[in-house]
Amino acid sequence: MTNNGSLTYEPISNSTMKEAIRYLGNAKELLGKSPIEGNRYSDEKYVKSACGVAYLGVLKAIEKNLLRKGLTKKELPKKVEEYRKALQKHISVHNGKLIKEFDDLYDELHIAGYYRGNLHRVEVVKGVLKGAKEFIQKLK
Numbered sequence: 001m002t003n004n005g006s007l008t009y010e011p012i013s014n015s016t017m018k019e020a021i022r023y024l025g026n027a028k029e030l031l032g033k034s035p036i037e038g039n040r041y042s043d044e045k046y047v048k049s050a051c052g053v054a055y056l057g058v059l060k061a062i063e064k065n066l067l068r069k070g071l072t073k074k075e076l077p078k079k080v081e082e083y084r085k086a087l088q089k090h091i092s093v094h095n096g097k098l099i100k101e102f103d104d105l106y107d108e109l110h111i112a113g114y115y116r117g118n119l120h121r122v123e124v125v126k127g128v129l130k131g132a133k134e135f136i137q138k139l140k
Helices: 015-032 044-068 080-091 097-115 122-138
Strands: none
Touching (some): 015 044, 015 122, 044 080, 044 097, 044 122, 080 097, 097 122
């Protein structure tokens, strides 16, 4: 986050994560289309879309990491439970916090933000996107 509160996404040196970060940039662009009234995004459509795109970026980062670890595209997870298992087995063997962070991002971005449209306050949405970026950076 910059001093004025806007989100910035610096490129990650690892080229396999650039696509995941690009998703976060796209999410930021979508948020920029929603008017802000009283510290709340007033157009739910853009907030829901941004949260959905950011969550896809998280999934993309996990997939890229799994591919680097030797899984084939056919072996990649297709359901949230499978992503959790893959994280636990291949990525988070020595870092149980990563699974908790993934669970939080699933709840916040996918369920609350995208599926239910329950995120409205600017600082909350930006905080969740920042959490997504931090998660992705841990996977590089």
